[in-house]
Amino acid sequence: MIFLNKNRVLSLVLNFLFLIILISSSVHADERNINKLLNNQVVVSRQIMCILGKSECDQLGLQLKAALPEVITRKCRNCSPQQAQKAQKLTTFLQTRYPDVWAMLLRKYDSA
Numbered sequence: 284m285i286f287l288n289k290n291r292v293l294s295l296v297l298n299f300l301f302l303i304i305l306i307s308s309s310v311h312a313d314e315r316n317i318n319k320l321l322n323n324q325v326v327v328s329r330q331i332m333c334i335l336g337k338s339e340c341d342q343l344g345l346q347l348k349a350a351l352p353e354v355i356t357r358k359c360r361n362c363s364p365q366q367a368q369k370a371q372k373l374t375t376f377l378q379t380r381y382p383d384v385w386a387m388l389l390r391k392y393d394s395a
Contacts (some may be wrong), residue, residue, distance in 0.1 A: 317369065321362075321376050331384050347373075355392040 333344030354370045377385040
């Protein structure tokens with residue numbers, strides 16, 4: 284059996300609390316980053332043009348392009364809960380703000 288002194292227990296508890304704070308803040312930061320990207324018209328337009336094959340893709344565009352078949356054709360069955368949440372946010376955003384683009388994506392990936 285392992286015996287821990289009070290200082291060691293306190294250290295473990297503080298490290299655990301720090302880890303919890305770090306994880307929760309990165310989740311919130313990730314959510315803020317997604318919102319910031321979606322509210323940036325230049326970024327959104329660039330990614331839409333990439334996905335539709337009308338311009339070069341940056342790293343984000345390549346990631347989106349790779350994820351869309353899973354999101355659209357398989358309804359994100361192989362996604363982690365976090366990926367599914369991001370996919371839902373993105374699809375809702377596109378359906379609401381860019382319904383014509385969403386319709387084009389559905390046609391493109393449903394026929395693939």
